[in-house]
Amino acid sequence: MNRLKDKVAIVTGGARGIGRAVCEVFSDEGAKVIAVDIVSVLYSKEWVEGYKANLCSNDDLTKLVEYVKEKYGKIDILVNNAGITKDSLIEKMSEEMWDDVININLKAVFNITKLIAPVMKMNGKGSIINISSVVGEYGNVGQSNYAATKAGIIGLTKSWAKEFSRKGEDIRVNSVAPGYTNTEMMATVPEKVLNDIKEKTMLKRLGDPKEIANAILFLASEESSYITGQLLSVNGGLRL
Structure with missing residues (x-):
């Protein structure tokens, strides 16, 4: 349980969903985690x-990086999860919806x-994990803005x-x-749509946030020390 011992990690969108699961899994594995979000974040970890x-x-981002550097002296891991x-x-679709x-x-x-990145370069080491989506791979009706960002x-x-x-x-x-994961973002999706998604998924269910977090943990840890530039699809075998 020490795969990230003494590592310093920044996780964006850390208040809920996959981001919160990542923060908890990283902490369990020995990392010091800064969970960044637009809302206040409280953790028992x-x-x-x-x-x-x-x-x-x-300005906010500059203050964040300076704060972490001053407190911990380094940044080992960045998870770009917020979305x-x-x-x-x-x-x-309005221009405002697109831009937001x-x-x-x-x-x-x-x-x-x-x-x-420059902080990591000074240390000569680091791991950055960017969170895309199955929608970025395959596209989806009504999500051209979201699909464009995730691609x-x-x-x-x-x-x-x-x-x-x-x-x-x-x-x-x-x-x-x-793939589609049991988070707050899915709460407004009609049950009929969710059932259709499950039918299109080989494992016939939605993902759990911790299952996604475990994949992110793998890429953050030294277990993936010879992996870079790759896309890891964690979607239960979903094909849109």
Whole structure:
């Protein structure tokens, strides 16, 4: 239970769902975790610290990185998990709906990684895990904004894996694409739609947040020390 002993991890979107599960699993494995979210985050885990920040604010992100550097002296792991949905068919999708999803799901990933990558380079080591989605792999009706961001995450992952290792640094960048998972985001999905998703999934069920978190743990740990630039699909065999 010490796969991340003495590691310092930042997890965005850490207040709930997959992000919260990641924070708890990382803490159980010995990491000191900073759970970043737009809302206040409270944890019973000893080594999980909530940090309130707006991921669309460069000022907030700069303060976050400086705070972690000052308190812990390093950043070993970054999990870019925060994301939102604003679904609509393209004919009814407003520019605001498009921009809001792009800004949180994609631009914020760029902004925080731009700040943290140099810290990892100074240490010569690090692991970045970007959370994509099965929708980023296959697309989905009414989610063109969300699909675009999650497909973009895959492109960023592959580009950064090359960029961050080109001078010999051991900085790995990978992506996880979860399938449909039992989180708060799924609470408004009609039961008929959920049943249809389960039927399209080889394992005939939705995922559990901890199952996704365990895959992220693998990519954060030294068990995946020879893996970079990859997309790990964790979707129970779903095909949209």
